[in-house]
Amino acid sequence: MIPSPASSERFPRMMGEFDLIKTYFTRPTKRAVLGVGDDCALLALAPGMHLATSTDMLVEGRHFLSTVDPYRLGHKALAVNLSDLAACGARPLAFTLALALPSVDEKFLEGFSQGLLDLAQAHDCELIGGDTTRGPLNLCITVFGEVPAGQALLRSGARVGDDVYVSGALGDARLALEVLCGRLNLPSNGLELTRRALELPQPRVSLGMALRGLAHSAIDLSDGLLGDLHHVLLASGVGARLNVDAVPCSSLLQEQPIDWQHECTLAGGDDYELLFTAAPESAPAVQALAAAQGIPLTCIAQIIASERPGELRLHDKHGAKVVNQWHSFDHFAAVNT
Numbered sequence: 001m002i003p004s005p006a007s008s009e010r011f012p013r014m015m016g017e018f019d020l021i022k023t024y025f026t027r028p029t030k031r032a033v034l035g036v037g038d039d040c041a042l043l044a045l046a047p048g049m050h051l052a053t054s055t056d057m058l059v060e061g062r063h064f065l066s067t068v069d070p071y072r073l074g075h076k077a078l079a080v081n082l083s084d085l086a087a088c089g090a091r092p093l094a095f096t097l098a099l100a101l102p103s104v105d106e107k108f109l110e111g112f113s114q115g116l117l118d119l120a121q122a123h124d125c126e127l128i129g130g131d132t133t134r135g136p137l138n139l140c141i142t143v144f145g146e147v148p149a150g151q152a153l154l155r156s157g158a159r160v161g162d163d164v165y166v167s168g169a170l171g172d173a174r175l176a177l178e179v180l181c182g183r184l185n186l187p188s189n190g191l192e193l194t195r196r197a198l199e200l201p202q203p204r205v206s207l208g209m210a211l212r213g214l215a216h217s218a219i220d221l222s223d224g225l226l227g228d229l230h231h232v233l234l235a236s237g238v239g240a241r242l243n244v245d246a247v248p249c250s251s252l253l254q255e256q257p258i259d260w261q262h263e264c265t266l267a268g269g270d271d272y273e274l275l276f277t278a279a280p281e282s283a284p285a286v287q288a289l290a291a292a293q294g295i296p297l298t299c300i301a302q303i304i305a306s307e308r309p310g311e312l313r314l315h316d317k318h319g320a321k322v323v324n325q326w327h328s329f330d331h332f333a334a335v336n337t
């Protein structure tokens, strides 16, 4: 273990670590037995519940641009973690935050903590602990949620014959990234719309909980549709047949050339929508759920038996075969933001 400097040296000649935590990250807890301030936080689980937990790290230059608004960064840091709980069908309970900062920038901390805590409040998810230190900007959040024993949605549950659905519309986050990186142009109102998809994703928490008992398998879309679907197929030992033209996208993306549409929707990443599979006879229940939640749920593929688990056959709206030329995002292979 790397020895850490005395806390007074972590942020020399500035607001101290403990003042920083107290000012920006300590709030009274309602659900946790014990929150920020002791050696451990304490959570009480209701009888019959399993603890669901997940960790996501965000590194400047790889997961976000240095120019991102601090409020939106705080929002997104928690949103990507809540999205993992949603994919499991878990209800959020609490989270911890590990934060490395180059210096104590109070303007940054004010915006960041506000974005983080606003989303936390919206999902009744409490900040119960963490750590801060001086270093290159790096955020790591661990979320905790609860799910009734035996009811968690897993990647491994897809069955042959299942329909494959995605929530919402895909590809806008990638579209925004292309514009921000100067590779594409959009009218300014279009940029702001797509930028919200990239910087303010809304985790599908209530949808995930409502899918318990209805979906056979689920995953959240973080690294690109085809790559994330592949995880489900591998874990379930099956294949899929997917209509690339059925993948839902925004009207802005529909105005782009078809190659761009496919690139953004199939391999874009950062969508934070849910992908799930369900029996064909559940189709009416799935559409009733879409209406109840006000979220489009679109069938884009069918699960097929395959001697090569993970096999993905792509076709277009006319049924013609489409060659898979897309690669999902790999955090070790390329610099992304």
Ligand SMILES: [Mg+2]
Residues within 6 Å of the ligand: 083, 084, 087, 219, 220, 222
């Ligand atoms: Mg995930």
